[in-house]
Amino acid sequence: xxxxxxxxxxxxxxxxxxxxxxxxxxxxxxxxxxxxxxxxxxxxxxxxxxxxxxxxxxxxxxxxxxxxxxxxxxxxxxxxxxxxxxxxxxxxxxxxxxxxxxxxxxxxxxxxxxxxxxxxxxxxxxxxxxxxxxxxxxxxxxxxxxxxxxxxxxxxxxxxxxxxxxxxxxxxxxxxxxxxxxxxxxxxxxxxxxxxxxxxxxxxxxxxxxxxxxxxxxxxxxxxxxxxxxxxxxxxxxxxxxxxxxxxxxxxxxxxxxxxxxxxxxxxxxxxxxxxxxxxxxxxxxxxxxxxxxxxxxxxxxxxxxxxxxxxxxxxxxxxxxxxxxxxxxxxxxxxxxxxxxxxxxxxxxxxxxxxxxxxxxxxxxxxxxxxxxxxxxxxxxxxxxxxxxxxxxxxxxxxxxxxxxxxxxxxxxxxxxxxxxxxxxxxxxxxxxxxxxxxxxxxxxxxxxxxxxxxxxxxxxxxxxxxxxxxxxxxxxxxxxxxxxxxxxxxxxxxxxxxxxxxxxxxxxxxxxxxxxxxxxxxxxxxxxxxxxxxxxxxxxxxxxxxxxxxxxxxxxxxxxxxxxx
Amino acid sequence: xxxxxxxxxxxxxxxxxxxxxxxxxxxxxxxxxxxxxxxxxxxxxxxxxxxxxxxxxxxxxxxxxxxxxxxxxxxxxxxxxxxxxxx
Numbered sequence: 001x002x003x004x005x006x007x008x009x010x011x012x013x014x015x016x017x018x019x020x021x022x023x024x025x026x027x028x029x030x031x032x033x034x035x036x037x038x039x040x041x042x043x044x045x046x047x048x049x050x051x052x053x054x055x056x057x058x059x060x061x062x063x064x065x066x067x068x069x070x071x072x073x074x075x076x077x078x079x080x081x082x083x084x085x086x087x088x089x090x091x092x093x094x095x096x097x098x099x100x101x102x103x104x105x106x107x108x109x110x111x112x113x114x115x116x117x118x119x120x121x122x123x124x125x126x127x128x129x130x131x132x133x134x135x136x137x138x139x140x141x142x143x144x145x146x147x148x149x150x151x152x153x154x155x156x157x158x159x160x161x162x163x164x165x166x167x168x169x170x171x172x173x174x175x176x177x178x179x180x181x182x183x184x185x186x187x188x189x190x191x192x193x194x195x196x197x198x199x200x201x202x203x204x205x206x207x208x209x210x211x212x213x214x215x216x217x218x219x220x221x222x223x224x225x226x227x228x229x230x231x232x233x234x235x236x237x238x239x240x241x242x243x244x245x246x247x248x249x250x251x252x253x254x255x256x257x258x259x260x261x262x263x264x265x266x267x268x269x270x271x272x273x274x275x276x277x278x279x280x281x282x283x284x285x286x287x288x289x290x291x292x293x294x295x296x297x298x299x300x301x302x303x304x305x306x307x308x309x310x311x312x313x314x315x316x317x318x319x320x321x322x323x324x325x326x327x328x329x330x331x332x333x334x335x336x337x338x339x340x341x342x343x344x345x346x347x348x349x350x351x352x353x354x355x356x357x358x359x360x361x362x363x364x365x366x367x368x369x370x371x372x373x374x375x376x377x378x379x380x381x382x383x384x385x386x387x388x389x390x391x392x393x394x395x396x397x398x399x400x401x402x403x404x405x406x407x408x409x410x411x412x413x414x415x416x417x418x419x420x421x422x423x424x425x426x427x428x429x430x431x432x433x434x435x436x437x438x439x440x441x442x443x444x445x446x447x448x449x450x451x452x453x454x455x456x457x458x459x460x461x462x463x464x465x466x467x468x469x470x471x472x473x474x475x476x477x478x479x480x481x482x483x484x485x486x487x488x489x490x491x492x493x494x495x496x497x498x499x500x501x502x503x504x505x506x507x508x509x510x511x512x513x514x515x516x517x518x519x520x521x522x523x524x525x526x527x528x529x530x531x532x533x534x535x536x537x538x539x540x541x542x543x544x545x546x547x548x549x550x551x552x553x554x555x556x557x558x559x560x561x562x563x564x565x566x567x
Numbered sequence: 568x569x570x571x572x573x574x575x576x577x578x579x580x581x582x583x584x585x586x587x588x589x590x591x592x593x594x595x596x597x598x599x600x601x602x603x604x605x606x607x608x609x610x611x612x613x614x615x616x617x618x619x620x621x622x623x624x625x626x627x628x629x630x631x632x633x634x635x636x637x638x639x640x641x642x643x644x645x646x647x648x649x650x651x652x653x654x
Binding site for chain 2: 069073076077080081082083108111112115117119120123
């Protein structure tokens with residue numbers, strides 16, 4: 001087995017077509033007939049433009065307009081006066097066309113590859129692509145026509161250039177393996193758009209394989225098998241069928257309401273970190289935002305973000321979400337999240353220290369700037385305010401008082417906002433869980449943060465590998481805590497959500513259905529998976545399973561039971 | 568020669584697409600169009616040079632136009648940058 005980077009999910013089994021790198025070396029020579037050399041160069045440029053335009057058109061039709069932009073970028077670059085212009089100048093000075101192309105392209109590759117900006121570094125690989133295409137035309141080298149490969153082909157190449165990718169016929173290519181490239185490279189993006197399993201950056205794979213070898217490409221795990229024995233093949237045939245079935249099943253859940261098997265509707269929201277992520281939430285069919293982490297505003301800058309900067313960011317997210325709810329978590333710094341300019345003192349126990357709402361209430365001016373930004377944005381959509389790390393009732397009362405103060409100020413200034421904006425608590429400490437009934441009288445909603453709740457309940461530092469075995473949301477104590485929190489919220493008639501990783505865990509979902517969770521907030525890519533799992537369980541089945549699970553004494557027993565009962 | 572200082576407002580600065588939009592719009596003018604940034608000069612009609620300038624969001628750049636239609640070229644260039652270059 002060979003390991004690479006998993007770049008596009010799925011399993012492909014097929015026969016290898018090895019794309020050989022051409023020898024593009026040439027002898028640099030002085031040119032006598034400069035006009036003839038210029039004509040040769042110009043016709044190569046024309047051919048390049050025609051081929052590239054055709055590829056762009058193919059990609060637009062078969063994949064999408066966004067992916068076609070890569071090829072359109074190549075066209076814009078070659079049309080650039082500096083590119084072709086400099087090359088022409090060198091030919092006029094007596095260089096051959098191949099040398100001129102190489103020198104000018106290498107100059108730009110050198111320039112772009114030194115830049116700090118990731119996008120700009122990507123341009124270096126674009127120019128390298130242009131250089132190779134031009135040299136092939138000038139040297140008269142013909143590529144394998146990828147559009148003509150047989151059905152069931154696994155493409156193996158050093159690198160898959162966009163020009164190669166554009167020729168791929170989706171029905172015939174079942175997998176892609178390359179020696180270079182990462183998850184965000186052009187080849188990865190195109191492979192995912194085409195839904196072809198791909199494993200990239202497998203060292204020396206072009207030297208290991210021959211044409212017609214059999215290959216298994218596991219783009220989910222990043223594994224590649226060459227000429228595997230029958231057992232492995234049959235095992236992967238089953239895996240492939242399972243993957244295809246699961247994908248098809250998930251697509252059925254696109255645009256559907258989130259309901260349990262017995263028809264109870266629940267809300268399925270997304271966790272996001274920046275306003276841009278809101279677009280992803282919409283694309284992935286999220287029904288709202290259950291956790292908008294506001295820290296990015298504080299981490300990306302060398303100073304505190306102003307009220308206007310915060311307002312703009314919240315407004316952007318809310319406007320993207322339209323009439324859907326956006327729950328903004330107020331500043332959650334300290335602990336593992338440090339912000340240099342805030343000069344927080346180093347603490348012996350940062351997770352038990354001066355962080356989140358504790359810091360905010362001690363610095364009301366900083367907190368009010370954020371609350372005012374949020375309130376102003378609430379005029380543009382449905383926003384709720386969520387307070388992290390609440391441990392005592394006084395904290396939620398103080399935050400509500402500050403919110404009222406901000407409302408009064410805004411009203412006096414004639415600024416509009418949502419008068420009825422809700423303020424809720426995150427329940428993520430052992431204390432908050434034990435007094436959930438008291439907090440429920442003050443808060444408009446709860447959201448359970450399972451990552452911190454597990455850490456604080458188990459007294460386990462999340463980052464300490466020696467005690468990682470204790471860190472599990474399936475520990476009986478954590479499960480009891482979750483159950484109590486949801487029951488307290490239900491009894492008080494306020495909605496209870498969950499925004500930790502557990503909300504999307506197929507093993508945890510039936511328990512949450514049984515406990516009566518109202519809102520699940522998950523990573524956008526897990527929306528359909530969560531919706532699918534929720535749809536499989538009825539309250540009665542979930543109750544029966546939860547009763548058994550809560551009667552068990554150890555985490556291992558709980559997990560074993562849930563795995564055995566998983567749907 | 569005419570010139571004006573403007574602020575780049577695109578989220579990702581003058582990357583591929585905005586640079587293409589800019590150079591395509593100023594190329595038809597007969598005047599030379601130059602961008603002054605960080606003490607260097609870049610040809611405003613060249614996508615490659617514009618990208619190579621590595622102009623980030625919120626940077627201030629000076630646009631210089633020199634030629635028979637310099638006023639019109641500058642007006643167009645400034646309008647484009649201020650409107651966010653189609654981003």
